[in-house]
Amino acid sequence: MNTIAKLCMAAALFASVSAAGGCAEATSTLPSVAAAAEAGGGDATAGPTGEWTLTGGASLALADRALRLRGPAGEIALAAGVVGVPSVSEGGARFVFARELPNDLATEVVAVEFLGGGWTAPRVLAREGTPDLPAISPDGGRVAFVASAAGIASVWTVAFDGGAPVQLTNVGLRADGKGRPAGFVPIPLRDPPRFAGDRLVWTARDGAHEVTLP
Amino acid sequence: MRIIIATAIAGLLLLLAAPGRAQLSMPTSIDDYSKLYVTAYYDHGGTTDWNCGTKTYSGHGGTDFGGGSWSGMYEGRDITAAAAGIVHAVNDGVDDTCSTGNCGGGGGYGNYVQINQYDGYRTTYAHLRTWSVAVVVGQIVECGDLLGLMGSSGNSTGPHLHFDIRVPGQTRFDPFAGPCSPTPESFWAVQGPHLGLPAIQCGDPAVCEPVALITCGDEVASSNDGAGSTTGNFFYGCPGGWMYSGPEIAYRFVTDLDEPVTVTLTGLSEDLDLFALESAACAGDDCIEESTNSGTNDEELTFEAAAGVEVVLVVDGWQGAVSGFNLAVQCEGGIPEEDEPDAGPDGDTDADTDGDTDTDSDSDADADADGGQGGTKGSGCGCRAAGPRPSGLLAALIGFGY
DSSP states (O other): OOSSOBOHHHHHHHTTOOSSTTOOOOOOOOOEEOSOOOTTOOBOSSOEEEEEEOGGGOEEEEETTEEEEEETTEEEEEESSEEEEEEEOTTSSEEEEEEEETTTTEEEEEEEEEETTEEBOOEEEEOTTOOEEEEEOTTSSEEEEEEEETTEEEEEEEETTOOOOEEOSSTTOOOOSSSOOTTOOOOOSSSOOEEETTEEEEEETTEEEEEEOO | OHHHHHHHHHHHHHHHTOOOOOOBOOSSOTTTGGGOEEEEOOOOSSSOOTTSSOOSOTTOOSEEEEOSHHHHHHHOOEEEOSSOEEEEEEEBOOOSOOOSSOOOSGGGTOEEEEEEETTSOEEEEEEEOTTOOOOOTTOEEOTTOEEEEBBOOSSBSSSEEEEEEEOTTSOEEOSOOSTTOOOSSOSBSSOOSTTSOOOOOOSSOOOOOOOEEEOTTOEEEEETTSTTOBOOOOOOOOTTOOOOOSOEEEEEEOOSSOEEEEEEEEOOSSOEEEEEESOTTOOSSOEEEEEOOSTTOOEEEEEEEOTTOOEEEEEEEGGGOOOEEEEEEEEOOOOOOOOOSSOOTTOOOOOOOSSOOOOOOOOOTTOOOSOOOOSSTTOOOOOOOOOOOOOHHHHHHHTOOO
């Protein structure tokens, strides 16, 4: 069986769309935060909203932490409990996003791609350490994300096709309950890491950071 | 078929073996208790909280406690374990200045601690301040142990604690019980009123520990955080239901006459309040009378003392207040009970000289003079008067002069 299962609903919806035909440039819109800051603080409420252009005239729409895949023939509910915003490859044939699992304090980064005339079902790329802030490389071959490693927020990468995630920052550090460990490299402050050639770059509160991809 | 039936029975047994009710303490320290407040409860659908109010938002699966926004965060707000257990997961290193609700890190929970409680539940403490996490995975924590500090890491709109509870592997539920919550009985040790706070109470309810025995005409100059003070009591069973987070100090009082007794509390530099309790058990439901004036105003209460029956007088701080005070007891005199050869209503004829009081809870119908008012700070308690009066013999044996 193909390791990438076909998303049958999407296949029906998008069967007329070819991978190469009519694909607009993927242009992610900046999400707007629906939740105004609450006096005294609160969790994210409705979460960010946004719309992203995919291949074949399809698009992704995010609202109320639910992701919907829209095509010429209609739309499907792709995921609920989405954390943050999706990241779409150039050409819009692949995208990744993080979603929350309902039965524990857990999230997972999942991948979806347009393959063989249809969209694949979401496939888990990472689940350990409450991963989020995923970013896909422009060519769609690699994914970066943030996850906890030994109790410390760190930057990771994994191939879009799967495999074991590789920790890129804070390797060997462990949370000891005594504050910031020596050598700690902070995770991105807001936006996911960005692919720049053979490097990942991001901005933290203390400035810019980068790491060379394996 | 037998295997299927056995599996089904095993599953049923597992369901039946679900953990019982937890006993959660408010997850903060006594120093920070009065500085916290609820910003959002668990959403039961339609943005309805456990009390059928609207202090929640759509889909919220926990309880959010605020602590004075950014200034409070930088001042420091302790987050402590609500119950004993073992640390299941932690995350730290996420920036704690998120105000957009969309900063990411820790799966949106930022810096967090998750505890597998011994009672079978799993609790999560999220959005903690950067590098404040004070525990490691596998560490045993007791109720009240420091876990970290309140922050605004992850998907947060401002400094707060997100607290939630679940059975491992199941969805979260509301620990508050109320008319719009399916939770049949509160999971908090003391839930407190809607929009109030649960009590900090680890283990069995705290008891008063009176530091001295006083009687008519006595005056005491002390402080509510002086020697012998405690910080365990939050409620005294008065209808107003206010929570007192300051340290408290207690005194035993007894007189040998049936008489009105007036107690005054003066010389305050902060807001202390005064309670007369029925027994030294101080179980939170034995209020006789209270005086809860605001600020540094003097406090005064009057109750009908029964000869030989001990009353506990408690001086407690409102919202953590600490102050010196002068406590004075004036008895208005009365007709001493005649010595009778038979015992009182409870048949107790023992000479109780160790300070333990008769805790029979029968109340005298003639003693409830005020009528309960409740509701706002400053109202009278109007609770029951002291319990059954012992015989004159007991009073004589106790032998306090007047």
